[in-house]
Amino acid sequence: MPEPDKSIGRKILSFFVKEDEPGTATGTPPAAASAPAAPRPSVPLSNPSSPGPVQTTAPVGSAADSTGTVDSKFAEHLANVLAQNNPPGPDYFEFRETLRSLSNLGLPEDKQFQAAWASFKALGGASDVTILTNTANGYIAALNKDRDGFGKSVDAALTERVGGLQNEQKRLQAENDTLAKQLIDIQKQIDANSTRLTAITGEITDQSAKISQNRQNYESTFAHFADQIKRDIAKMAQYLK
Template sequence: MAEQETSPGLEGFGKKLLSLFIKDVPENRPRPVVPQAPNNPVIPPAVQANPVSTPLAPVTPSAEGSVDTKFVDHFASVLSKANQPGPDYFEFRETLKNLSNLNLSEDQQYQAAWASFRAMGGPADVSSLINSANQYLTALNNDQQAFSRTVDAALNEKVGGLSNEQKQLQAENEQLAKQILELQRKIDANNGRLAQIGGEIDEQSRKIAQNKSNYEATLAVFVGQIKRDLLKLGEYIKQ
């Protein structure tokens, strides 16, 4: 997002702008990085020229967010660029705001504000006032679209990158889990074979020991018999 440049005195204009729409003015904070307005504006629906039944009372921020002066200063920049020479909607809005503290009915406030607006040199035709208000709505609408595009781009870049990393790590963990499971199966198989080998060693050792004993016993018979025969040959047969 490109940062909007603010002209001298814009902070004061921003605070004044905020006071016309918001009851409680928050403390100043650092300005944000904000989007440039697109080249091809989308015109919002025109305000009807019929008498307005509800005044533009100070707006209460939504529960999901809060009014931040860093954005107020940005909107002040947007609206100041859309401002036309001479009295227009802002002067009317300021007059209407000043009348809100008087004990006047709603229609009396609007009639008095309209009379004061005309006395300032404003156009006598209410449609000119409505058109100027629509110009500010158009500027804000264009800025909102540009801001939405920057938010989408930031989500794609930041959140999208983190989502890809998340998926990659999850896939890697699944692969490692499979490898761990395979290794555990191999360890279990080896342990089973080790237990089996222990029994086989005992059995083979016993068999070999028994075979050795049988060999030695059988050998003793043959050796003993041959030695006995040699002894008897020496005893009974003379050379």
């Protein structure tokens, strides 16, 4: 689809945000996978029926995230989406522009809508109100389509970035679990070695005593044999001449 007239996008943007508020970005449409931007001031919603300040946090159960705020870069992007889907001729947005022009007249809301409808028809708009609801629903469909695409880009970013971090997290946790088990096994081996070392110390003393005693017994027995033989040799020398 060809690029819309930028003035249409700015006009549509003015239906939803106050143009005189700071922080309305220009140019770059949002990207879910882009690097985090510096904090921006929230942009108040524009309400044709009540010109006073409007809360930007969505009520519980609405399509918007109740913890988010209206972001100027997303506001401009969605205004451009709507501008790209703006059909020729008067439609919902021309009606909304007329309605906004009546917001400061102090009329009740129903009178504002009725007067805007009369002005819309007088300016050449369709006489059937379904042209307004049909085109408004068409814009909702365009926003939903863009939201689906944005959601897919967010999911892709989560898969690429968060998924990668989660895989690293699992790998490191598995390594830690393996190392912890190895530490337990090592500690068990250290305890077993310490027990054996204590036992070996006693065995060394015991074996050393036994070996020393055997040596002494051997020496005594050796002396006993040798002395007898020596005595016999001496007697043979004495008696067998």
